[in-house]
Amino acid sequence: MLDVQTRGENISVTDALRDYVDKKVTKIGRYLEPNVSAIAHANLRVYPNKTAKAEVTIPLPYLTLRAEETSDDLYKSIDTMSDRLERQIRKYKTKVNRKSREKGYKGLDFRPDEEATPTQPETRFDVVRTKSLQLKPMDNEEAILQMDLLGHDFFIYQDAETDEVNVVYRRNDGRYGLLQAGSND
Template structure:
């Protein structure tokens, strides 16, 4: 496992790098040596953000992000999230009797939370009227939602507008 640490608005001190690598060492036994772990540290005002991404073979990616007022607390919280994700993934793999060669599941402790598969608990239907993306953004803001599904009047296809973490808007257009 290779660890790549980078910083946004922060210079990564050797002590923080060593702390992260020490925490990630416990995951080393789960992965083959060809896994690249990307750690991004960021500071905005008094908020310290840690994001860890572990892309594996077969399209599996573990990703966690945490923000707090202390960098070391953020690192600890993001490690807890990753541990939970790995346990949940191990349970899913065992249920399907499908083994991936990029993650060794034998060493991961069993997941002690809910082991049932996710299920749809609510279905909602609504009429879709043709509109342009700008009107869809206005509708989304009026409803105070994070996303809005609409029929694009120009293309006659179903599109989705959503609010991004940076405060801007995104548009999802399906392609075949």
């Protein structure tokens, strides 16, 4: 069962808009077994320049689906975002089913697919280059400066205070994000 929680930024979410988002996002639920329940977090945003952004995050066991779309029409953004989510789960489902046939792997509980024809060609993830690196202890500001100097979108470093491996990265909005390694206690 897939529940949808919708919230708006710079927009009030009407019942009609909430129903439209629910209809589009709950389509994903047909790919999951009935015993799998999840909450989809939908966020709708309207910017001062009249562009609209729709984004959805669906945390599932061992997988998080996330899609966002920005356009000049909120309903168009919702449609495109929904299509992206569906492509993501189909792609993942195809890989899980292939892995389970090959190695007996059990991933998410997906419904059996009667139409087992993937819509896109299967993607291979071949490693074409390997790099070794020495992690230098530093703080996140120095790591961001190093990343910018190198012209990269991310930078891996050892946090000087915690000795943990962290990653700083450049977000789509131009700001920075920080991934902190930690235990799953």
